[in-house]
Amino acid sequence: MVKTVVIKPKVDINKVNTHILPVDFEYYEPRTLRELVELLDKLGPSAKILAGGTDLLVQIKQRAVEPKYVVNIKKVRELDFIEDRGDYLAIGAVTRLRAIEKNSLIAEKFTALHEAVRAMAGVQIRNMATIGGNLCNASPAADTAPPLMVFDAELKIVGPGYEKVIPITQFFKGPKKTVLKYNEVLAEIRIPYPKPPTGSAFIKIARTAMDLAKVNVAVALRVDEDDYIRWIRVTLGSVAPTPVRARSVEEELIDKRFSEEIVRKASRLVVNDISPITDIRSTAEYRREVSKVIVRDALLIAYKRVRGV
């Protein structure tokens, strides 16, 4: 009659409980960056940093992670700031998305980042979620990653007794993987001001107005008086294991004279830079198709912004 089989469920439904935190852990609230790093060093790899918790708590309730120690970094006040430092803008890792969204300097100089944050979740989540959390969670769909990548952002990483600054392009290692070691934290994000006149844009394709991206794209470009593209960045999310630069598109367009026709052609090259998969949100084929479309759309919008129209 019935055939017996071996099935390995992908989720243990009896362990999931979203009413509570169904895992026992020790909880810490360090007050300074130094304390924080020392603590992480002491606790070892089974500790988890908690920022806004909008990714981490979900993962704990789903039993995707079961930390032995949870270290809240939101009490580390020195990591919560948005600061103009002349050449670059610095954003502390625990800065809330809502603060970034409301910052007029960011809206003006880093429009793509502003648009990305506005397209994330709902107000309640943006009041909790931090920009550092979005990057360190390292989802291929993280919305702040593409705009930060187009602005050549750098990340300040602090470990026990040292700190270093790396380009954001070196930060992601794969889905849910970054270069951070267990005793290192992301402390701040530095975004150099682009030379004017620069325009940028962010576009996200998703199932509804509140969703993770099927594909997202950020672009930034600078054109000279004769409409020659002198600097350009194109980055996409959710179409590869990490957010990716579309170098084929960039190379095709650099030093070319801007026109809709040439942008249209160059945008098609994006398929060389991405390796999308089929999952529950969308199909590989669809992601490839719309990547071309939104790269082009974003470039046209960014150009208009350069020209102030």
Place this chain on the structure above:
Amino acid sequence: MSKIILPKRLEKYRYIGKNTIRHDGIAKVTGKLKYAYDIYLPGMLYGRILKSPYPHARVKKIDTSEAEKMGAVVVTFKDVPRKKFNIRLVSVDEVNYKDWEVLTDHPKFVGEYIAAVAAETEELAQKALEAIKIEWEVYEPLLDPLESMTPGKPKIHDKILFGQREVEVKNNIACTKEYVEGDPDRAFKEADIVIERVFKTNRRYHMQLEPKVAVVRPEPDGGVTIWTTTQTIHNTKILVSQVFDIPMSKVNVIKLPIGGSFGSSIQTNLVVLVAVALALKARRPVRIALTREEDILDHHSYQMIFKVRVAAKKDGTIIAGELENIMDIGAHQIQAYPLLGTALGWFVSLYKWKNIRYKGIAVYTNKTPSCAFRGYGNPQVTWAVETVIDELAEKLGIDPLELRLKNYVGRGDIFWGQGPTVKSVIRSDGVPELIRKGAELIGWDKRPKPGSQKGRYRRGIGVARGFHTSGAGGPLSGEVIDYTGAIIKVNEDGTIDYITALQDHGGGTLDAHAKIIAEELGVPLKSINIVWADTRTTLYDVCTHASRGVYVGGEAARRAARIVKQKLLEYAARILGDIATPEGLRIEPDEELGQGVIYVEGSPEKRITVGEVARIAWQRNWGSIAAAVSYRSYAAPPAFTVYFVEVEVDTETGIVRPVRVVAGADIGTVVNPDLAAGQIHGGFAQGWGMATLEDLPYDPETGELMNRGFITDYKVVTAPDMPKLDDFIVIFADTEEPTGPLGAKGIGEAAKNPVAAAVANAIYNAIGVRFYELPITPEKILKALKEKGEIKE
């Protein structure tokens, strides 16, 4: 602001047709209203349920000793009555299929209940749950209905009950229904045109705000008191009594507000029975609240595969219709059998087919059981039929509106929306008015020719019409239970208590009742108190479903109010003296006094307040002024809806956006205009989700939901996904239903039924492509446009 067009006729009423503040509005916006989730009892334990991680399995061995060592109370399939039942009691017993158990050692879908624990905290209960050890034998699952019904496949059920009779399940076919009227074979031969199409609908989750909760307190007399999320407190009482052999007088179910339902608590949610089992064993109150992730494993919509065949003459006269309906019902029957009849009812009551053939087959699969979901199969059937009607109009070169008007089932016709045993004659019909007004407002004449547009963004206008019944009453007793009860009593100061078992799911049903009572009695709305009652203190009401809340419940309330009014007038006549007959007395509300005032027509100086009458009746020992009414309607009239929808398709991303909506609704007398319009906005949103977004695919390897039960990957539309309020017009038809309370009919389901069809027709109008599988996602649209050669590299 949302735009509402109301008939002038409503101006004659004092409360009906006016926007008023809900009786529970302040409690809701201040968060003070208590739902089942907010019930905490002294000494209460927290329950958790152990669910099958496998789609089809048997428990070889279960070891609960570790959990018990932790101090938890544990129940397994060994501790509960091993009888088969159906969790829904709306159908009469002879036609009720029973294949459920409280807990089972033979789970048939991922999520089926095996055992449960109760402990002092939810954390401890969770640990105890994880300490239960089970040895499984796992079977190959059947996830596709067409495969499941193929002979020779593994059996999901063996023997089940039909009424009191044991029946064997063959080829995993749960039940069937066939129907023939006239001579369809001949009609198809005589037709000038025949269209045949296959449709596949999606599997959806209700996503009601409130996941299911049950709190059960065992009583010293062996009974239980129950607080739970339910659309029917009385059927909950009866089921608990039947399963646990507790006299009905000892089962008390408390009526609570519920946070939406959309049909998912017509049945008594199984969690209630599990909580009863735990509470009886623990001898302490037990609360089980499902998490969202458990709730999404508990109930889905019916997924249907249709074959529709339609025959017509050149002049647009339809002469035959055939429907084949294969329903994937998941692992258990809730209302598959009645739905086979109702799906037929939706079909035959849409158009005058004249010659009809129907074949319905309900198939078991190893998936979450399906239950009613706002429309009860009607949105599915209407999507298929209204698509075919649109195609027919195009082929015949007839305006789709004209074709519909020519053939639809309207005034004077026999209507049997709720299936073959629930028939009545249509007495009110606003369809022509809604079609005419809607066409004008949307600009129907200016709509593009399908597929004629070239640019990236293409707009299209689509229409679809439909209906839903108001309740399931009728002159014959039939196979569906449908009656209700109302009690009204006048307090000794003239305020009025209204007591009913009928549930308000959040749509304002009971506010409508209060308005009907106030209008009928002639007392201020604010003098009416809606009592939170229970099964002990109310008359039987079957269930708030089938869009019957206002139509059936409101009429019971009106009839009780009439009786009360009669008594008030008699007493007033006695007090005022000199009155020849109470018939000459009138009551009018005095808002300032907060009282109704009784006076003599023509001699207004002879007057007395309702409060004074009530006080005197009390002081002089005349007895209570009260009435109790048990009521069944002899009709279940259709509320008609007509949707005109304009969409914009981005042909490069496949994304469809709703641009404008003109929604017409014939609901008879509009009791609560803003809330009725709210039903339509919500119905559109849910219909839009059905048309373009929602689905619950299963993992063929593991038999789990592909989204793993997480709503991260079950999206429903949000406000920003909807048209701007300014672009959403609601028209209410100028009709009055003679059998309804002050002329009212239902709205909840009619608000949704034609939406998916209208959206699909609008997409077709924009891009010239038809889709026969829901949801119509951007992925499918882009693929179709590519195949059509519309997208160039």
